[in-house]
Amino acid sequence: MIDLRNIETFFWAAALGSLRAASEKLGTTQPAVSQRIASLEAALGVRLFERDARGVTLTAKGHELLTHAERMMQVRRDMMQAARDQTTMSGMLRIGVAETIVQTWLPKLIEEVHVAYPAIVLEIEVDSSHILQSHLMARQIDLAFLLGPVLEARVENLPLCTYPLAWVVKSSVDLGPGPVPLAEVATLPIITYASNSAPYRQVRDMLMRVGISTPRMYGSASLSMVVRMVLDGIGSAVITPVFLGKELESGELRLLDVEADPLPDLIFMASWIDGPDSYPARIIARMAQQVAARDRIARSQV
Structure with missing residues (x-):
């Protein structure tokens, strides 16, 4: 029987490129991560990773099975979210923001997130869109409001606002x-x-x-x-x-x-990497889209 915990470990080792990074992400030890992946490889009867001094890389079969692992994790995530009220979302969400957004409607978004999801802690990073994109792809932030779209694999983009230069x-x-x-x-x-x-x-x-x-x-x-x-x-x-x-x-x-x-024009997007832990980013991105739309209407009436 395949343990879903082992599938999650496989996904994060592949996404982060190392067993050490996966162990930090999952809050466990590197030997435990190695054991889980070995158990999964034994259960599937295939080799998922090639290992060398620089870390781990996916085998051809590992690449093929990664999409299935991600889909299984997303199904579990969706089931858990459907089973509880959305207001129970909690934890830290790291958001990277271009300064134009800081100077316009970001404070209103922060206020609305605090009211709707008081258990979520927002960590805000302000930088150029170029830097924010690199931090998003390195998974140093969970969600970015930046000049976009970000045309990378598995990145979801949601239009926010357009401003003239x-x-x-x-x-x-x-x-x-x-x-x-x-x-x-x-x-x-x-x-x-x-x-x-x-x-x-x-x-x-x-x-x-x-x-x-x-x-x-x-x-x-x-x-x-x-x-x-x-x-x-x-x-x-x-x-x-x-x-x-x-x-x-x-x-x-x-x-x-x-x-x-x-x-x-400057075209700003909300961008995040789609995956099993992207639900909070998706929800806050949609809230940001609504806040930006109301801000646009308010400015047009001035």
């Missing part, structure tokens, strides 16, 4: 009457998202297409830093103005009409 400058900076040629804007540094982000690359390419071979660009994962630099008159910025209501209304900052290619 715009050129923003300190109101006292004189660039002449608009629309302003891009070459004129580039006489000052251009400040935008981190250098490994899609907006940074798109703005850089835009500048190079008009003959600016070495554009002066400052990239930062901190939007508060970007806004501070613009307020200090260091240069213009390419960011979403969705969280700049106060600065734009007070006249400290203004939107700049630039003669250039249209700026693309």
Whole structure:
């Protein structure tokens, strides 16, 4: 008879690539993990892993059986969730968040999660989408709100919100009457998202297409830093103005009409790795989608 605990151990050893990591995930010892996998291999009559000094790798048959193991674990998870009220969800959920979301509707989501699932503890990491994707794939976080989608195996993506990009400058900076040629804007540094982000690359390419071979660009994962630099008159910025209501209304900052290619929208997704322990991430992602939709409606009515 096949022990479901051994199947779970097989799954995590395959997903994490080592018996040590699987033992830490399951809260047991490495010898216990080895014994469970050996028992499963004996029950199935196949070899699931090749073992060497670097860790474990799946055999061809192991790859084939991994999908069945994942499906069995998901069925067990679904059965357990169906047997109890969803409000009993508990434990820690690690969420990685792009700062644009932090500056808009994340606090409302945290409030709603606390009310609906008081036994869930949220651990929040704020970073660039590039870093968040790498942390998600390394299973260092359970759920990511980032520029997406994440096109990797077993990753689920749920649309959250879309925000326009715009050129923003300190109101006292004189660039002449608009629309302003891009070459004129580039006489000052251009400040935008981190250098490994899609907006940074798109703005850089835009500048190079008009003959600016070495554009002066400052990239930062901190939007508060970007806004501070613009307020200090260091240069213009390419960011979403969705969280700049106060600065734009007070006249400290203004939107700049630039003669250039249209700026693309920022498309944010909730992304998580589908698997037997992904139920909380899926539920919170759906809550985030609803919170983002209400935030969009509220902003459109202002």
